[in-house]
Amino acid sequence: MKKLIALFLCLCLMAGIVPALAEENTRPGAMWINSGIYGTYEGRGEIRLQDDYAAAVNREWAETVSIPEGASNASARTEQTDNYNRAKLAVLKGEKKDDPDLTSLQNFYALLLDWDTRNETGLQPLKPYVEDLMSVSSTEEMTKYYSDPERNILGTPMVEDELMYHPEDALINILNIKGMKMLVKNTDELKPGVEEGADLTAKRLTAEYMLKRLGYTDEEAKEIFDNAKEFERKCQPWTEALIARYATGDFTDYIPIADFESRYKNLPLAAIYRALGFDVQGYVCTLSANMLDGFEANYTDENIEYIKAWTLVNTLLDFTRYFDRETYEAAAKFQEPVTGTGSVKADDAYALEVMEAVVPTMLDQMYVNYCFNKEIKPQVTELTRMMIDAYRDMINEEGWLADETKAGAIEKLDNFKLYICYPDNLPDYGSVTIGTAEEGETVFSAIMKGRKFLRKVEAAALTMKNDGTYWRYDNYYSTLTACYIAEENSINVYAGICGGDYYDPDWPLEKKLGGLCMVIGHEITHAFDTKGSQYDKNGNKKNWWTEEDRKSFQERVDKLTAFYSKLVPMPQVSDETYGEAGAMRIKSEAIADLGSLKCLLSIAKKQANFDYDLFFRQLAINQKQARYEPAENAYVATDSHPVEAYRCNIPLQNYDEFLHTYHIEESDGMYLAPEDRIRVW
Numbered sequence: 001m002k003k004l005i006a007l008f009l010c011l012c013l014m015a016g017i018v019p020a021l022a023e024e025n026t027r028p029g030a031m032w033i034n035s036g037i038y039g040t041y042e043g044r045g046e047i048r049l050q051d052d053y054a055a056a057v058n059r060e061w062a063e064t065v066s067i068p069e070g071a072s073n074a075s076a077r078t079e080q081t082d083n084y085n086r087a088k089l090a091v092l093k094g095e096k097k098d099d100p101d102l103t104s105l106q107n108f109y110a111l112l113l114d115w116d117t118r119n120e121t122g123l124q125p126l127k128p129y130v131e132d133l134m135s136v137s138s139t140e141e142m143t144k145y146y147s148d149p150e151r152n153i154l155g156t157p158m159v160e161d162e163l164m165y166h167p168e169d170a171l172i173n174i175l176n177i178k179g180m181k182m183l184v185k186n187t188d189e190l191k192p193g194v195e196e197g198a199d200l201t202a203k204r205l206t207a208e209y210m211l212k213r214l215g216y217t218d219e220e221a222k223e224i225f226d227n228a229k230e231f232e233r234k235c236q237p238w239t240e241a242l243i244a245r246y247a248t249g250d251f252t253d254y255i256p257i258a259d260f261e262s263r264y265k266n267l268p269l270a271a272i273y274r275a276l277g278f279d280v281q282g283y284v285c286t287l288s289a290n291m292l293d294g295f296e297a298n299y300t301d302e303n304i305e306y307i308k309a310w311t312l313v314n315t316l317l318d319f320t321r322y323f324d325r326e327t328y329e330a331a332a333k334f335q336e337p338v339t340g341t342g343s344v345k346a347d348d349a350y351a352l353e354v355m356e357a358v359v360p361t362m363l364d365q366m367y368v369n370y371c372f373n374k375e376i377k378p379q380v381t382e383l384t385r386m387m388i389d390a391y392r393d394m395i396n397e398e399g400w401l402a403d404e405t406k407a408g409a410i411e412k413l414d415n416f417k418l419y420i421c422y423p424d425n426l427p428d429y430g431s432v433t434i435g436t437a438e439e440g441e442t443v444f445s446a447i448m449k450g451r452k453f454l455r456k457v458e459a460a461a462l463t464m465k466n467d468g469t470y471w472r473y474d475n476y477y478s479t480l481t482a483c484y485i486a487e488e489n490s491i492n493v494y495a496g497i498c499g500g501d502y503y504d505p506d507w508p509l510e511k512k513l514g515g516l517c518m519v520i521g522h523e524i525t526h527a528f529d530t531k532g533s534q535y536d537k538n539g540n541k542k543n544w545w546t547e548e549d550r551k552s553f554q555e556r557v558d559k560l561t562a563f564y565s566k567l568v569p570m571p572q573v574s575d576e577t578y579g580e581a582g583a584m585r586i587k588s589e590a591i592a593d594l595g596s597l598k599c600l601l602s603i604a605k606k607q608a609n610f611d612y613d614l615f616f617r618q619l620a621i622n623q624k625q626a627r628y629e630p631a632e633n634a635y636v637a638t639d640s641h642p643v644e645a646y647r648c649n650i651p652l653q654n655y656d657e658f659l660h661t662y663h664i665e666e667s668d669g670m671y672l673a674p675e676d677r678i679r680v681w
Contacts, residue, residue, distance in 0.1 A: 027566050028650075028676075031669025034570045035059070035645045036625035037632050038067060038074075049662050051669030054648035057620035065626050070345055073627035075644070080500030081480050087371035088363065088478070089348050101362055102370070104434040108359065108450075111434075111443045112351040118443055119324045123213050125444040126319065129153055130214055133312055138301050142308070143268060147275035153448065154315045155455050156181075157272045159292070163461055163473065164285055165487035167254050170539035171465050174254075175273065175280055179288035180295050181314045183232060187240060190233040198337045200229075203317060205334040210316045210327065227309035234303065238294025253289045260284045264292065267299040277459040321354060322447050358450035359432055360476045361457065367478035368422045372495050376505055377421040380493060383512065384420060384520050388413050390603050391524055394681065400552050408536070408544025412527050415537035417468040417490035421498060422477050427470050429457050466539070482519045484526035486535040491523050501621050510611045513600050514618025521596030528595065528681060529588040530557060556680045560594075561587050563678050569636045569643045573629065582636070589641040590650070595681040597651040604657070612661040616652060623648040654678060 033040060033047075035055035041063050049056045065074045091102070092109040132151055136142050146157040159177050166172035183203055189196055196204065204225050211221035232239075255263065257280060261270045269292070273280050286292055299307065320331035328350075332343040345353065355363055368374070395401070395409045432453045435441035461473035466488050471477075477494040484491055493516070497503070503516040526532045533553065536542040545553070565583035568575055578586070597619075604610045625644040627635065636643060642650070652658040653672040664670050 027568070028563055028672075029567055029571075029646065029669075032645065032649060033572055034632065034643055035062065036627055036643055037570065037572060038062075038626040038628050040572055048668075049670075050664050052645075052649065053616070053652060053662075053670055054620050054623060054645040057617055057648075058624040061621075061624055062626050067626060067628065070343065072631035073625060075625045075627075076501040076622050077480055080497065080502060083500050084367065084371065084478060084480070084496050085349070085352055088352060088367055091366060091370045092351075099369075100433065101431050102366055104432060105355070105359065105362055105366055107436050107441065108355060108434045108446050109351050111437060111441060111446055112354055113347050114437060114443075115325050117437060119326070121442065121444075122324045123210065123327065125442065126316075126323070127214060129315075130312065133315070134308055136304065136308055138304060139266065139299055139307070142299075142304065142311075143272065147272045149276055149452055149455065153451075154311070154318060155276075155451055157267070157269060158295070158311055158314065159269070163458060165466065165539065166283060167285075167541070170487045170535075171467055172282070173462050173464065173466065174283045174285055175278060175462060176285040176287065177269065177292065178286070179291045180232075180235065182239075182291075183228060183310075183313065187236055190229065190236050202334045202338050203313075206320060206331045207313045207316050209330050209334070210320070213327065224309045225313055227306045228313040231298065231303065231306035231310040234298045234306065235291070235294030238290045238297070253286045254283050255286065255289070256283055257281060264296050267292075267296045277456065279459070279463050319447075321350075322443060354447075356476075356479075358447055359453070361429070362431055364422070364476055364478045365426075368495060371478075372422070372498075373505065376495075376498050376503070379505055380498060380503070380516065380520075381418065381420045383517055384418060384491065384493065386603065387517060387521055387524060387599055388416065390599050391521075394599055394602060398681070401549055402546045405545050405549040409528060411537040411544070412489060412535075413524075415489055416524075416527075417488055419471050419475065419490055419492040421493065421495040423471045425470055427460065427464070429453075429460060482523050484523040484532060485539075486527070486532045487539045489527065489535065489537055489539045491520070493520055493523070501618075501624075508611070508614070509607065510604075510614040511618045513603065514615045515622060517600060518596050518619055518622060521599045522589075522592040524599070525592040525595030525681060526588065529591045531588060553680070556678075557587060557591070560590060560678045560680055563676075564590055564642065567642075567646065569646065570632060573633075578636075585640055586642050589647075591680045593642075593647050593651045594654060594679060597655065598679065598681060601655055601657055612657055616658060616661065619652070620648045650678075 032052045033044075033055055035041070035052070035058060041055075041059055047056045047059060067074045068078075071078070092106055094106075096103060096106065129151070133145065136145055145151050149155065158181050160179055160181060161175060161177050163173045164176040166174050184190055184200055186197055186200075188194055189200055207225050207228075208218075208221040211224055212218065216224065257270065261268070264270070270280050270284070321328055329344055335343055344350075392410055392413050395406055395413070398406070401409070430453070432446075432449045434446045434449060457473050464470060464473075466472070468488075468490075472485070472488070475492060475494070477496065479494060479496045482491075482493045482497055497519065498516065501515060502519065503512065507515070527535075533545070534541055534543070536544055543550075561580070561583040563583075564578055564586060565580050567578050569578055569582075570576075600615075604612065604615065623644040632643070641647065649670065653664075653670050654677045658664070659671065662670070666673075
């Protein structure tokens with residue numbers, strides 16, 4: 001077949017014809033469609049398994065599924081999310097039990113749905129906080145305001161933060177200040193005469209609307225937003241310096257605490273965090289020190305009106321969902337040009353979304369205690385250990401690795417921290433007590449309790465060791481998630497993903513392998529992708545490779561990225577390929593998909609009468625997707641994963657077991673010649 005194609009190309013060249021058709025038919029995935037685009041099957045004829053496996057398997061589902069109002073897609077992920085949300089809601093609406101935490105959650109849910117009371121109250125609870133903030137007259141007073149959790153309802157000194165791992169010892173947590181809370185995403189919008197983009201316009205409309213509801217005039221509301229924007233303009237040179245650093249890929253600074261304190265004196269960030277309960281010692285990490293330098297340089301009494309306005313606007317934008325219905329709907333309407341869909345949700349979905357943001361740890365425990373089949377945890381743990389054992393055999397059989405490199409890889413496998421379904425040990429963080437409306441509780445007071453509790457949890461986690469005793473503070477396990485954390489060398493498989501199309505305890509092994517085990521193997525492989533392979537068994541960044549093996553690894557990665565760069569992710573819409581930049585963005589996830597399938601096939605070979613068809617179909621079902629075209633465009637342009645249909649097709653076509661199961665021949669769309677196959681592991 002290849003000889004015939006080559007002859008055709010030769011004849012076309014001799015005749016002076018551009019062989020566009022031949023090139024189209026020989027590129028990777030030439031006979032596939034992006035079957036994840038909603039409505040793409042309409043008017044299409046037969047699609048054979050042998051030509052486009054993902055499209056053929058998921059066609060019946062895709063032609064009958066509906067995308068919920070306000071959503072941009074439907075998928076295996078959204079269906080399982082609906083499953084566990086329904087389970088949570090049944091408990092929240094259900095009978096009271098002798099469980100104070102559950103009672104608090106049920107009270108919170110009832111308060112959130114009491115729109116009559118909320119509408120009567122409006123934005124009144126905000127007024128004293130706004131008046132307090134706007135009474136500040138100096139940076140000294142502003143520092144006191146930022147340092148007081150009773151006054152500063154935003155909870156931070158106008159920065160984005162999280163905890164991360166110490167660069168030299170992953171057992172230790174340090175504070176990571178990611179940067180200022182920026183209203184403007186595109187700094188060009190700060191320049192005189194430049195029109196505000198859709199996102200900034202939505203923020204302006206929302207903030208000015210809330211300010212006017214709080215009693216400010218149109219002119220005053222506009223002035224406050226303009227002043228907030230002006231403060232960011234004053235910081236612009238430092239922000240642009242950060243953008244220049246981003247281009248280099250080196251924008252992370254680990255600053256010893258003494259240097260950090262001397263660097264930020266006008267704005268004493270370390271002292272503010274200590275006042276908020278954070279034991280800041282050792283190092284502070286910043287992902288954008290240049291931006292913080294701009295904040296420091298402009299944190300002056302001369303700029304106090306700008307700083308107050310900037311703080312107020314960001315605070316208001318953070319609270320749009322927490323008051324009356326009118327504010328919630330107005331903010332959603334202002335956001336429509338940005339999101340493309342209305343963001344007002346049904347009451348149940350709205351309430352859960354707020355609770356997940358405010359009391360996530362309590363919701364997690366509610367789900368485990370009242371919704372989750374705890375017999376699943378030992379089953380998933382056993383499957384995970386089975387896969388680790390299979391991966392160990394895989395590593396030992398890799399002919400291109402030296403014994404020294406194999407030993408380092410196996411050390412990682414043998415020292416995985418396994419966080420499966422839910423934690424057995426919980427830190428004594430306490431909880432939030434939320435009363436009823438009759439007891440004087442309001443949505444606003446409940447929100448404030450929850451937000452303060454979250455900061456308390458983060459502050460406590462700063463001094464805890466990442467030794468496996470406790471799960472990381474932000475591992476929310478009643479969500480649909482699985483991940484590998486390189487700095488912990490941990491495999492995380494959360495309770496929320498153990499259902500739907502991913503797992504059922506009564507399934508045969510073939511479906512379990514094609515479902516949740518494909519996900520688990522994917523996360524195991526992340527330990528050996530382009531990032532994970534730089535970390536050792538303890539989660540420290542340390543080389544365990546021989547120089548020759550690292551070079552061979554990179555050559556295999558280069559072949560993979562070259563393959564993906566030629567793929568056309570949306571052939572029904574555009575002939576644009578992923579290109580080099582797109583392939584570089586998705587390479588780690590592609591490596592993980594391929595490595596997982598290899599591991600699973602090694603397990604399948606050891607089973608008697610293994611049903612490969614059942615296994616492969618389940619793998620395809622996991623990747624079913626129906627996404628509106630604009631959302632798919634955004635996914636292709638920004639997401640680190642290949643499109644779902646290709647996450648199914650590409651791994652499969654690399655293995656003979658798949659080709660033999662469906663009698664795939666060289667002329668079929670799912671065929672990939674042995675010399676073109678891509679395997680990093």
